[in-house]
Amino acid sequence: MAPNELHAHVNPDEVIRKCARRIVPLALFGFFLCYLDRSNVGMASLTMNADLGITPAMYGWGVGLFFWGYCLFEVPSNIALARFGARVWIARIMVMWGAASLAMAWVWSPESYYVLRFLLGVAEAGFVPGIIYYFRLWFPERYNNRMIGLFLLANPLSALIGNPLSGLLLQLDGVLDMKGWQWLFIIESVPTILFGLVIFMLLPSSPGGVKWLATAEKEWLENELERERMARQGIKSESVAGVLFSGRIWVLSSIYLGIVVGIYGVGFFLPQIVKEFGLSTASVGFVSAIPSAFGAVAMVLWSRHSDKTGERAGHTAIGCAMTMVGLTLAAYAPTPTISMVGLTLTSMGTLAGMVTFWSMPNALISGGQAxxxxGLINTIGSFGGVVGPNIMGFLRDSTGDFRSGLLGLAACQIVGIAVALYFRKAVNAARAAQARTSTFSMPQEGFGTRGGE
Structure with a gap:
């Protein structure tokens, strides 16, 4: 039977549904734990900082040290992932970062806080871009943005669930002669170690090795992914060294840098900003989850609209612009309510822009160097986790309030807007080339179309 006849009865949307059911929940929950263990220091800081004598500037520096470790080991970790396979490497990452997060329960000084934040970054390096690379091995471009959106949905969900949970865990202060923030780190890190073992047992390596796809479905998926890979190579093919020294990649990464500056500059200080509204520690956890709730909705709707229109760069630029407006509004807000509106717009803009941004390099980068x-893009972008918290911490110490810091974060979005618009033509051309090689040019009713939403 000819290949075209063999694939004639394959329903692409059904194949992707099967893959998504097996893969996306594992990736999403892994990132949920990842972001929880990375950011729960924000809630812990409400009591930990006073116990350890940590000032806002010291806290911001320690938060940033996580990203120094993360950035230094990001590219090597992703090269190792491509060599050893996603299942083994991602499981290794999760077990190691869970152990580092658990050790945070026993910090005793600012210096020990600095060391463990750095080690947590080293341990976690490679997880997010590793999953995004792994998705390329399973999902054609038509579906990839939706899958990335579902995966990154764990970011706001972790804050939406994690902040209230952390606020309640802080109330365990005194149990077994331990501080509430110590219980927070213990209870929230152990599941990560256990889930790393689950990833090792359940995450499939490649379409060809699974039993839950029929032979024709496997062949269709592998052929489709190969066609897209060849299309990307036809656009531009570079060695790994060429990618690492590519000016285009570095400029493209500046978009993600600005987005991350907004995410972490606000995220790590959000509980402290909300605390200044005069709320209790437990209430801070619930109120600081509000921006994440709206951010989660924005991510889903924005990624779907981007998939429907096939446009990525303009959507990313709009997300950066929304972030800038939200930060400016929060900086000059006369009341806590208006401040929360601004912070909510900020969350919506950063998260919506983040999910559409990752489809830009996905369209432009080909082959084994992906x-x-x-890893390089995430490394450069993750440096925003150094810049954002340090801007907030330094200016909070210098001025006594958060206004200057919020305005500094807003200014960083200008670069992202400009660069996203600059790359718009190239991204659209790359997507058009991939569409010409695809075995399906017209949307089918179901998973990847409006009818299936």
């Missing part, structure tokens, strides 16, 4: 390129 893992290294994604």
């Amino acid at each position: 893992a290294a390129a994604f």
